[in-house]
Amino acid sequence: MELLSRLSRYAKEKTDAVAFQNAYTDETITYGQLWDYSDRIASHIDETIDADKRPVVVYGHKSPLMLAVFLACVKTGHPYCPVDISMPTERLRDIVEASDTSLLISLEETEVGCEHKYSYDDVRGFVAEDLREAIGVDRYVSGDDVYYIIFTSGSTGKPKGVMITADCLDNYLTWMEQIVTRGGETGDYTYLNQAPFSFDLSVMDTYTSLYMGGTIWSMEKRLQEDMGLMHERLSGSGLGIWVSTPSFMNVCLLNKDFNSEMLPHMRIFLFCGEVLTNKTARQLKERFPEAQVINTYGPTESTVAVTEVVITDEMAGSEKPLSIGYDKPGTHIYIMDDKYTYPGLPEGEKGEIVIAGNTVAAGYLHQPELTADKFFKLTTPEGEMWAYKTGDEGYKTDGLLYYCGRMDFQIKLNGYRIELGDIESNILEMDDVTYCVVLPIEKRGEIKGLAAFVTLDHEITDEFEYSQSVRKYISEKLPHYMVPKKCIVLKEMPMTNNGKADRRALKELL
Numbered sequence: 001m002e003l004l005s006r007l008s009r010y011a012k013e014k015t016d017a018v019a020f021q022n023a024y025t026d027e028t029i030t031y032g033q034l035w036d037y038s039d040r041i042a043s044h045i046d047e048t049i050d051a052d053k054r055p056v057v058v059y060g061h062k063s064p065l066m067l068a069v070f071l072a073c074v075k076t077g078h079p080y081c082p083v084d085i086s087m088p089t090e091r092l093r094d095i096v097e098a099s100d101t102s103l104l105i106s107l108e109e110t111e112v113g114c115e116h117k118y119s120y121d122d123v124r125g126f127v128a129e130d131l132r133e134a135i136g137v138d139r140y141v142s143g144d145d146v147y148y149i150i151f152t153s154g155s156t157g158k159p160k161g162v163m164i165t166a167d168c169l170d171n172y173l174t175w176m177e178q179i180v181t182r183g184g185e186t187g188d189y190t191y192l193n194q195a196p197f198s199f200d201l202s203v204m205d206t207y208t209s210l211y212m213g214g215t216i217w218s219m220e221k222r223l224q225e226d227m228g229l230m231h232e233r234l235s236g237s238g239l240g241i242w243v244s245t246p247s248f249m250n251v252c253l254l255n256k257d258f259n260s261e262m263l264p265h266m267r268i269f270l271f272c273g274e275v276l277t278n279k280t281a282r283q284l285k286e287r288f289p290e291a292q293v294i295n296t297y298g299p300t301e302s303t304v305a306v307t308e309v310v311i312t313d314e315m316a317g318s319e320k321p322l323s324i325g326y327d328k329p330g331t332h333i334y335i336m337d338d339k340y341t342y343p344g345l346p347e348g349e350k351g352e353i354v355i356a357g358n359t360v361a362a363g364y365l366h367q368p369e370l371t372a373d374k375f376f377k378l379t380t381p382e383g384e385m386w387a388y389k390t391g392d393e394g395y396k397t398d399g400l401l402y403y404c405g406r407m408d409f410q411i412k413l414n415g416y417r418i419e420l421g422d423i424e425s426n427i428l429e430m431d432d433v434t435y436c437v438v439l440p441i442e443k444r445g446e447i448k449g450l451a452a453f454v455t456l457d458h459e460i461t462d463e464f465e466y467s468q469s470v471r472k473y474i475s476e477k478l479p480h481y482m483v484p485k486k487c488i489v490l491k492e493m494p495m496t497n498n499g500k501a502d503r504r505a506l507k508e509l510l
């Protein structure tokens with residue numbers, strides 16, 4: 001596998017270069033240590049569990065040892081499931097159960113048990129020992145073997161494990177390399193890691209950096225919670241590539257000093273995971289005139305992202321919502337109706353976004369029925385392609401893909417068809433609004449109206465008056481049935497562990 005051969009090479013050529021740094025604790029791991037530590041941990045894993053291909057669950061946060069453990073798992077032929085400390089105990093227990101693992105490596109304390117369990121101290125002990133025997137390269141995960149399994153929330157309330165193979169990851173990284181080296185750059189930058197390892201967005205920064213021989217500059221939870229300290233640390237970070245959700249960027253933009261003076265080496269801002277608004281892109285381009293702002297799109301089920309577009313001043317300044325980009329090489333995106341047949345709907349028509357190509361996941365771990373429901377073989381004139389039904393609505397024009405929201409965020413109110421995202425983007429165009437989520441107000445299962453939740457860049461004294469001003473503004477832009485009944489001003493938007501607005505928590509506020 002190309003990723004592993006490069007890491008082996010960097011261990012020799014860039015032995016003392018920092019591969020990962022925790023920006024809060026300042027703990028680091030070099031390329032030499034990463035390779036060496038993972039060999040030592042691998043020899044223990046190999047002694048503890050069978051050489052079957054069952055996954056190993058790795059629980060922890062942003063310790064440099066996490067990366068060594070991930071690498072140790074794949075060196076012994078086992079995929080790993082990363083679980084962040086933000087997951088509650090019950091969720092970890094569900095994942096240990098669902099993955100049918102016999103080894104839990106917990107770099108942070110947890111009461112969850114498993115047939116075999118290594119603690120942080122165990123792992124520290126392994127890396128301090130002399131290496132007994134390195135595992136042969138032929139045992140490494142490769143080709144169709146599963147490299148990692150990321151659990152995402154399932155509609156049934158139990159998480160589902162998305163299986164990403166070594167080939168998917170290599171294919172994805174080949175594309176990321178093209179993006180970060182465009183214009184003759186080396187790609188060997190300092191990369192921001194904001195997302196926890198259990199969110200696939202972290203793959204974008206972590207593995208691209210490792211693939212390119214860069215340095216991962218990782219912000220752990222404690223740093224993200226302390227804005228003052230975070231900005232202080234950012235100033236000295238030397239970041240060249242930024243990877244985060246747009247929501248996280250909106251928080252950073254609240255600080256007026258967040259600009260190219262603070263981050264003079266910034267080259268590329270990469271976004272994924274939720275809508276990037278024109279307003280955020282505009283602000284960012286003003287503050288970092290030399291850097292590129294890139295919007296990418298994709299689900300965990302197709303290895304992080306499958307489209308990208310560099311946002312131009314014209315795109316950012318237009319009224320039209322930003323595109324989510326062009327298909328990456330090796331991927332074809334089709335817009336389909338419920339027949340799911342090639343070539344799908346004509347250009348410009350809205351339908352479900354279907355992804356076919358070389359980064360589509362193998363399926364859901366131990367869930368053949370769910371896999372068969374969401375994944376399928378698409379017959380095309382060039383042959384069969386493995387494809388995934390995203391549940392996202394979109395359309396294409398001139399090769400550019402546009403996102404129109406989740407098919408399940410489309411609601412009907414008094415017979416009118418409404419996209420909640422439509423109202424959200426309109427409210428976001430108000431100068432003082434920093435974030436907005438619109439939810440239906442339901443009574444006994446029936447939608448009775450809409451509520452908007454907003455955060456602002458200033459304090460207000462009269463919420464009622466403010467709410468009225470939003471209603472007035474929106475009623476000037478949208479039909480009456482799309483005007484929210486109420487507008488609730490929040491000090492802070494509740495976020496999920498993945499850094500997206502927590503719609504469930506907001507619903508409870510209603």
Ligand code: AMP
Pocket residue numbers: 152200201271272273274275276295296297298299300301324390392403405406498
């Ligand atoms: P996740 O698997 O957590 O990455 O979530 C995938 C979902 O996030 C997609 O199916 C989309 O609904 C949404 N998403 C990802 N990227 C974007 C984007 N650039 N713009 C809008 N929505 C996005």
